[in-house]
Amino acid sequence: MADVDPSDAASVSTFAVTAAVGAIIILIALMCSVVRGNKDKSENDEKESAEEPSTKKNEKAEKAGKKGKSQKPVKRSHSVHFTHPWLACNLKGHSGHVLSLDFSPNGKYLITASDDRTVLVWSTKEFSQKEHKSVRGNVEYDHASRVKFSPDSKAFVCSLANENTVRIFRIGKKDTGGIGNITAAFDFDKKHSVDIIYIGIASNGKFIMTCSSDTTLMIWSIKGDVLETIDTRQMNNSFGAVSPCGRFVASSGFTPDVKVWEVGFDRAGNFTGCKRAFELKGHSAGVYSFSFNSDSSRMASVSKDKTWKFWNTDIRYEMNQDPYLLKTGSIDYTSTCLIALSPDGRSVAIASDNSLSVHNAVTGKEEETCSNVFSGEITDLSFDLTNKYFVCSGDKHVSVFNNITGYRASIDDLQEKLKSGNTQSQKERIRQQINEAQEALEQLLGQSNGHAGGKKD
Numbered sequence: 001m002a003d004v005d006p007s008d009a010a011s012v013s014t015f016a017v018t019a020a021v022g023a024i025i026i027l028i029a030l031m032c033s034v035v036r037g038n039k040d041k042s043e044n045d046e047k048e049s050a051e052e053p054s055t056k057k058n059e060k061a062e063k064a065g066k067k068g069k070s071q072k073p074v075k076r077s078h079s080v081h082f083t084h085p086w087l088a089c090n091l092k093g094h095s096g097h098v099l100s101l102d103f104s105p106n107g108k109y110l111i112t113a114s115d116d117r118t119v120l121v122w123s124t125k126e127f128s129q130k131e132h133k134s135v136r137g138n139v140e141y142d143h144a145s146r147v148k149f150s151p152d153s154k155a156f157v158c159s160l161a162n163e164n165t166v167r168i169f170r171i172g173k174k175d176t177g178g179i180g181n182i183t184a185a186f187d188f189d190k191k192h193s194v195d196i197i198y199i200g201i202a203s204n205g206k207f208i209m210t211c212s213s214d215t216t217l218m219i220w221s222i223k224g225d226v227l228e229t230i231d232t233r234q235m236n237n238s239f240g241a242v243s244p245c246g247r248f249v250a251s252s253g254f255t256p257d258v259k260v261w262e263v264g265f266d267r268a269g270n271f272t273g274c275k276r277a278f279e280l281k282g283h284s285a286g287v288y289s290f291s292f293n294s295d296s297s298r299m300a301s302v303s304k305d306k307t308w309k310f311w312n313t314d315i316r317y318e319m320n321q322d323p324y325l326l327k328t329g330s331i332d333y334t335s336t337c338l339i340a341l342s343p344d345g346r347s348v349a350i351a352s353d354n355s356l357s358v359h360n361a362v363t364g365k366e367e368e369t370c371s372n373v374f375s376g377e378i379t380d381l382s383f384d385l386t387n388k389y390f391v392c393s394g395d396k397h398v399s400v401f402n403n404i405t406g407y408r409a410s411i412d413d414l415q416e417k418l419k420s421g422n423t424q425s426q427k428e429r430i431r432q433q434i435n436e437a438q439e440a441l442e443q444l445l446g447q448s449n450g451h452a453g454g455k456k457d
Helices: 006-067 124-128 404-419 424-447
Strands: 080-082 087-092 098-103 109-114 118-123 134-138 144-149 155-160 166-173 179-187 196-201 208-212 216-220 226-231 237-242 248-253 257-265 271-281 287-292 298-303 307-312 324-330 337-341 347-352 355-360 366-370 380-383 389-394 397-402 454-456
Touching: 087 124, 098 380, 098 389, 098 397, 109 144, 118 124, 118 179, 134 179, 144 196, 155 196, 208 237, 216 237, 216 248, 226 271, 237 287, 248 287, 257 287, 298 337, 307 347, 337 380, 347 380, 347 389, 347 404, 355 404, 366 404, 404 424
Parallel strands: 098 144, 196 237, 287 337
Antiparallel strands: 080 454, 087 397, 098 109, 109 118, 118 134, 144 155, 155 166, 166 179, 196 208, 208 216, 216 226, 237 248, 248 257, 257 271, 287 298, 298 307, 307 324, 337 347, 347 355, 355 366, 380 389, 389 397
16 A cells, blocks of 8 residues: 655645635625625615605606696694684684683783793783784793782782692783783792692782692682681582682582682781681582672582572571572583683673583573684683673683673663663663663674684684
């Protein structure tokens, strides 16, 4: 057997290793080529798929161009465009949802509070005009959930949504007599353990009321001291208010009644305590809300039992006399309601969801309904001090309505007075008042070119 030269063996090994390395390199190169090819193909497919709808879009555009330039894309809107013969104007200025409103005691201003962290003060003289200006105040680091004017119309109180307490604001005055800067004065200490849902301030300036969603109703001094805490014992509170006369605070909730307390002060102005004055009893289910007239001699309430009631509260409650039920009306609403009674006690407005109805308080007759006033729910409702308007807030604005029911009720009252007139001169004066009221009513209704109800686009 022949011997193998060691140099030849080494040569063979080197060749074998070189061949193996080369094969591996070739294999790697092939794999990279395959991957790259797949990637290029994928990119081409994506490019083709992207170009295809673009081509179709261009083709549609060319066809549209041939038809004319008048065809434009339509923007879909979910906003409610509401018109109504009674609608006087809309107050627009907030960038967020309007949550609360209140008229100043001097009748000159309306204040609105929004979750955009601002309050706006409007002039009521401009309700009948096309343009409506407002003065803005900022609510730093929070937003106002409820707002109420002070008795002198030079300040206002608001409840803070996040801090869940009360903040006092002062309203400055310009040299020209207009509203100046609005500045925050101070905050009350936080005392409520759950959300404040309503606030009020007495017309005599002696106290402030806060009502939370549990069963707590607090009476505060103007300086922010808690004078008394009332347990309403109503399972939960749904509404709370201070009477316009400044003597009473009241609450409603899960129970079928409205509870009213007298807030007492001695002659020196010192707080003496709260005592139960009277209750409104007659509903068969929980009371959503209630409202006073200007002198607190009348009240209106609305309940889950689908009725609203009109009460005579001009009573001697200290002798245990109960309020008299004057009228009961029915409603079709099935969800939470707000009710507002006009200062003269002649008109009632009821709101639920995004709709409202207006009733004659004396006859109980429903005179008008307005549907789809806003796209969202109505958050607040009130009459102005002159009985000429009622307003409601929702979405990002406030709708102002002429109180046509109030005008009609005034004419009815004058016609009754005419029947009982004693002298010819007195009757002639009443006739003149009736004619003036009828002309004003016809003018208001004639100014509108809208239609009843609302519509969504």
